Amino acid sequence: MISDITxxxxxxxxxxxxxxxxxLLQDYxxxxxxxxxxxxxxxxxxFSFCLKQPAKKWPKQIALIYLAICWAYVGYxxxxxxxxxxxxxxxxxxxxxxxxxxxxxxxxFTLNSKAKFNLRATRIWLILFFLISxxxxxxxxxxxxxxxxxxxxxxxxxxxGSLFLLPVLVKSWKLWVSLILPLFSTICALLLRIGLA
Amino acid sequence: MFRRTFLKNTSIALAMAGWPRLxxxxxxxxxRQIYLSGEEIPVIGMGTWQTFNVGSLKxxxxxxxxxxxxxxxxxxxxxxxxxxxxxxxxxxxxxxxxTGNKSKVFAATKVWTGSTEEGRRQxxxxxRLWGLPMIHLQQVxxxxxxxxxxxxxFKLKEQKRIKYVGITTSHGRRHxxxxxxxxxxxxxxxxxxYNISVRDAEEVLLPLAQERKQAVVINRPLGGGALIDRVxxxxxxxxxxxxxxxxxxxxxxxxxxxxxAVTCAxxxxxQVVHMKENMGACRGRLPTEEERQKMANHVAKL
Numbered sequence: 001m002i003s004d005i006t007x008x009x010x011x012x013x014x015x016x017x018x019x020x021x022x023x024l025l026q027d028y029x030x031x032x033x034x035x036x037x038x039x040x041x042x043x044x045x046x047f048s049f050c051l052k053q054p055a056k057k058w059p060k061q062i063a064l065i066y067l068a069i070c071w072a073y074v075g076y077x078x079x080x081x082x083x084x085x086x087x088x089x090x091x092x093x094x095x096x097x098x099x100x101x102x103x104x105x106x107x108x109f110t111l112n113s114k115a116k117f118n119l120r121a122t123r124i125w126l127i128l129f130f131l132i133s134x135x136x137x138x139x140x141x142x143x144x145x146x147x148x149x150x151x152x153x154x155x156x157x158x159x160x161g162s163l164f165l166l167p168v169l170v171k172s173w174k175l176w177v178s179l180i181l182p183l184f185s186t187i188c189a190l191l192l193r194i195g196l197a
Numbered sequence: 198m199f200r201r202t203f204l205k206n207t208s209i210a211l212a213m214a215g216w217p218r219l220x221x222x223x224x225x226x227x228x229r230q231i232y233l234s235g236e237e238i239p240v241i242g243m244g245t246w247q248t249f250n251v252g253s254l255k256x257x258x259x260x261x262x263x264x265x266x267x268x269x270x271x272x273x274x275x276x277x278x279x280x281x282x283x284x285x286x287x288x289x290x291x292x293x294x295x296t297g298n299k300s301k302v303f304a305a306t307k308v309w310t311g312s313t314e315e316g317r318r319q320x321x322x323x324x325r326l327w328g329l330p331m332i333h334l335q336q337v338x339x340x341x342x343x344x345x346x347x348x349x350x351f352k353l354k355e356q357k358r359i360k361y362v363g364i365t366t367s368h369g370r371r372h373x374x375x376x377x378x379x380x381x382x383x384x385x386x387x388x389x390x391y392n393i394s395v396r397d398a399e400e401v402l403l404p405l406a407q408e409r410k411q412a413v414v415i416n417r418p419l420g421g422g423a424l425i426d427r428v429x430x431x432x433x434x435x436x437x438x439x440x441x442x443x444x445x446x447x448x449x450x451x452x453x454x455x456x457x458a459v460t461c462a463x464x465x466x467x468q469v470v471h472m473k474e475n476m477g478a479c480r481g482r483l484p485t486e487e488e489r490q491k492m493a494n495h496v497a498k499l
Contacts, residue, residue, distance in 0.1 A: 008368075011421070012368075014247070015246070015247055015250050015281070015282055015283045015285075016247055016250045016251070016283060017247050017248060017250075017467060019467070020247075020250065020251050020254070020257060020467075023251075023254055023256065023257055024252070024254060027254055027256075082252075085252025085253055085254070085283075085284055086250055086251075086252050086283045086284060087250075087283050088283075
C-alpha cells in the first residue's frame with residue numbers, strides 16, 4: 001500500500017488542465033463583471049473605517065460581516081456555479097464557504113467590545129489586507145486576464161485576506177475556529193497551483 | 198503492395214502464435230483484432246483524462262470538438278473515459294453530437310466506486326452522458342470493489358447492454374493484484390500503463406494478456422505528457438524516420454503498439470495538432486523487435 005501511495009503526485013488528483021482552469025477563471029470574471037469594482041470600493045471603505053477607528057467595535061463588526069458576504073459570494077458564484085463544472089469538490093468547497101460565512105457572522109455578533117487591540121499591529125495587518133485586496137487592480141486594465149483574482153470575489157485571495165485580517169478582528173478560541181477554513185482553503189489553492197504547474 | 202502482403206503474412210503468423218492479429222485495412226490504417234469477437238480497432242485511440250473535462254465552457258467545448266473531428270478524420274474510433282474524469286463523459290456526448298460521429302465510436306468507460314449500487318448508477322449515467330445506444334466496453338477501475346462490479350458487468354454483457362468487460366490500473370499500481378484478476382476472471386480487455394520509459398508490464402502483464410487472450414489498452418503512453426516533454430528537448434534521430442516514425446509522438450506510440458500483445462494505446466490531448474501527430478502512429482509500418490530495442494536504448498540515454 002505504501003509503495004502504491006508513492007506513485008501518486010498532486011497532479012493525479014486534479015482532473016483538468018491548467019488551460020481549462022485559467023479559462024474557467026476568465027469566464028467567471030466575465031460573468032460577474034463589473035462586481036469586481038464594487039468589491040474594490042467596499043474593501044477601500046472598510047479599510048478606511050478600520051484604520052480610523054481601530055479600537056472601536058463597530059468597524060470590526062462591519063469588516064467581519066463583509067468577510068462573511070465575501071465567503072458566501074465566492075462559495076456560490078465561483079465554487080457552485082463554476083468550479084463544480086469541473087470537479088465534484090466544487091460542491092464541497094461551496095458548502096465549506098457557507099460554513100465559514102456563518103462562523104464569521106457568529107464572530108461579528110459575539111465580538112467583545114472591551115477587547116484591547118494593539119494599534120500598531122492592527123495597522124500593519126490592515127495595510128497587508130489592503131495590498132491583498134488591491135493587487136489585481138492593475139491587471140484589470142489588461143482586460144480579462146485569467147490572473148485577475150482579488151479579495152472579495154475570488155477564491156484564494158479571499159482565504160489569504162482572511163488569514164491576514166482575522167487576527168486583528170477576532171480574539172481567543174474564536175480566532176482559531178475562524179481560521180481553520182481560510183487555512184484549509186489557502187493550502188488547497190496552493191496545492192492546485194503546484195499540481196497545475 | 199509489398200507492405201500489405203508483409204503485414205498480412207506477419208499478422209497470420211502472429212495470430213497463429215496467439216497474438217492479436219494486426220490488420221492493415223483498405224484505408225491503410227493499422228488495426229488490431231479483439232480476441233473475443235474479431236472486431237478490429239485502430240491501434241491508436243483517445244484518452245480523456247484532464248483533456249475533456251471542460252464543463253460547459255463554450256470556447257473550450259468548440260475546441261475539443263475540433264480535436265475529436267481530427268481524431269475521426271484520421272480513422273480513430275476507440276475513446277476511453279470515466280465517471281471520475283469530472284465532466285468528460287458529458288463533454289464527449291456533446292462534442293460527439295457536434296461532430297456527428299456517434300456511429301464511428303468504440304466507447305470505453307469505467308466504474309470506479311466502492312458501492313455496488315453506485316456502480317450500477319455510474320453505468321446508467323455513462324450511457325446517458327455519452328448519448329450512445331451502447332457503451333462497448335465497461336471496465337472496473339483500479340480494482341475497486343472488483344468482484345461485485347464484475348458481477349454487474351458480466352450480467353450487463355449477458356443482456357447485451359455492453360459488449361466487453363475489462364479492468365484497469367495505471368502508473369504501475371498493484372500489478373500483482375491486477376495479474377491475479379486477469380487469471381481469475383474471463384476478461385475481454387485489460388488496461389494499464391506501459392511506455393518506452395515504464396516497461397514493467399513487459400514482465401508479467403503483457404505475456405499474461407496474450408496467454409489469456411485479453412485485449413490490451415495502454416494508458417499514459419506518453420507518460421502523462423512528461424515523457425514527450427522530456428524527449429522533445431532533444432534532436433529527433435534521423436534513423437527513426439527510416440523505421441517509419443516521423444516525429445517523437447509517432448516514435449513513442451509506435452514503440453508501444455508494435456508490442457504484439459498491445460491492442461491499442463490511448464494518448465490524451467486537447468490540441469488538434471497533437472491529435473494529428475498521435476494518429477500518425479496508426480499508419481506506415483511498425484518497428485521490428487530489434488528496432489524496438491534500439492528505440493528503447495536511445496530514449497534511455499536521453
